[in-house]
Amino acid sequence: MATTGETALERPSWAMSTAELDIAIDLLGVVDSAKRDAVRAAVTVEADRYLRWTKQEGATPPLSCQKAQLAKVKNTARRLVAEVEKLAHHSDAEFAFLYQLERLRLDTEILNDAGLATSMNIDVVTDLVAWLRNGATSASSLLDDRSGPKSRPSLNLFVRGLCQLYEEITGERATHNPYLKTEYKGVPHSAAGRFVELIVRLVDPKVIPTNISTAMGYAVTEPQRSPTTT
Numbered sequence: 001m002a003t004t005g006e007t008a009l010e011r012p013s014w015a016m017s018t019a020e021l022d023i024a025i026d027l028l029g030v031v032d033s034a035k036r037d038a039v040r041a042a043v044t045v046e047a048d049r050y051l052r053w054t055k056q057e058g059a060t061p062p063l064s065c066q067k068a069q070l071a072k073v074k075n076t077a078r079r080l081v082a083e084v085e086k087l088a089h090h091s092d093a094e095f096a097f098l099y100q101l102e103r104l105r106l107d108t109e110i111l112n113d114a115g116l117a118t119s120m121n122i123d124v125v126t127d128l129v130a131w132l133r134n135g136a137t138s139a140s141s142l143l144d145d146r147s148g149p150k151s152r153p154s155l156n157l158f159v160r161g162l163c164q165l166y167e168e169i170t171g172e173r174a175t176h177n178p179y180l181k182t183e184y185k186g187v188p189h190s191a192a193g194r195f196v197e198l199i200v201r202l203v204d205p206k207v208i209p210t211n212i213s214t215a216m217g218y219a220v221t222e223p224q225r226s227p228t229t230t
Helices: 004-010 018-028 033-058 063-089 091-108 122-142 153-170 191-203 209-221
Strands: none
Touching (some): 018 153, 018 191, 153 209
């Protein structure tokens, strides 16, 4: 059972009035009552995730410690890739290893979300460990230790999730336009941008429009956006 502190971290309290949320839903052109309820539920999920992420960001150790830990994960995964590849030269060990992984997969009902094939082989396992290694390598770039405004992955993920929701509801690609006619304003002016800005500002009034505009820029330029994780 979670302690009081854990509950506060994992289950942030957040509530948006129906009137406020209706304004955002109106921007999407949603009329059907059942669909409006679905949008409310989806926005609530995204907002709860964002608030949980911001709490986690606030509880994280210094950047130097975070980068050191990521380096450990990367180096450990790199060594593990090499060891897994060696199993291909020892058929008995390879069979025992893959057989046990298959049993664990079935027992824990691990799905293919992580790229696991129905029938495991050494290449699949190697690719999965390499995926972890590459994730740790790339994650270091998200930890911005430069002077000036800091990057906020939580905001970027929140905006990305809202852009995905916009696309699902409207059937249109989310776009970003920081211009008002020909004048650069640095704030969202596209239809998706106005929807995202309204939701973000209601959930977290401390976020300024220029931060949302920057996050929109990241969200709409990603070549392939994957579903947001919890």
